[in-house]
Amino acid sequence: MTTATSPTLTGLAPVIDADVRILVLGSFPGAASLAAGRYYAHPRNQFWRLISAVVKEDLASLPYEERLPRLLAHRFGLWDVLAGCEREGSLDSAIRKPAANDFERLRTLCPKLETVGFNGQASGKFAPQFAAAGYRSVVLPSSSPAHMAMKFEQKLEVWVKLNQPADPKSMPAPLQQSFF
Template sequence: MPVPSPASPLVLPPDLQQGLAPVIDRHIRVLVLGSFPGEASLAAQQYYAHPRNQFWPLLGALTGEPLPDLPYADRLARLLSHGIGVWDVLGACVREGSLDSNIRHAQANDFVRLKALAPALRRVGFNGGTSGRFAAQFEAAGYETVVLPSSSPAHAARNFEQKLALWRALLN
């Protein structure tokens, strides 16, 4: 993509939505990447805020923590204590509703600085196929990757138990 010159400033869509800040520290070994927060998550400024999203129950089952029952800040602290971080592949986009198929003007997050911010990171799990499109780039950067079935309520092809069985690969 050409770099805009001063004569041709980059014009961003007026309805560009910004994503959430990463939940990472120097000790995470696993990073779960979604695509972009849905409407409920953006409104709450919390990852996976939709009450039917299975992310928190799945991670709770994997870690043995009561994550769905905890206040959001405590959920994040517990994930970090298990060496798990959360972020999205996209830092900004235009999207009406919460479906990944509606994403337009996608802008990837800055992952160049990831090795400095999370030097212990070894495995990246992609929460669904949209974020999973980035798996090859992370493999090329030296990370183990696993593309997981989406925790979204829109992904009803598998029930919770089936998803959990596949999500176990995140921590193996």
């Protein structure tokens, strides 16, 4: 008997530059995002509304191609913890054979990076590794339409913590260690 396998999927390229101070990491793009080749493309995903409120600029109303440079102008970047996986549908619980992104290069690519926000509990599992490597880590309520039990305003109360300055005294010294 042959068992059906899920397709092997590849994530999106990071949206980062040398001035990024805050990086938001999702778990892995949903089906709508992969199909569109855009971060948070599902119309019910609250990411662009949340990040607009955090940076105090309405990025959600801009065409996608204009959102990314504006996000970078606010020194925010986007990426996912997983580079690839097998998955049917969009739920994190359906992810099989996960392959983490190469975060070793962040120190070189984003030398000003201070804070890493994790969009949801699945990506939040990586928070301890980033904290141990010297980054301020904030696990955020998921912006996914699959997680609508929490009201937008409640989510925003946590998301605004991304913009709080990192306290260098409370952060561990950067470690020369492998992330994963």
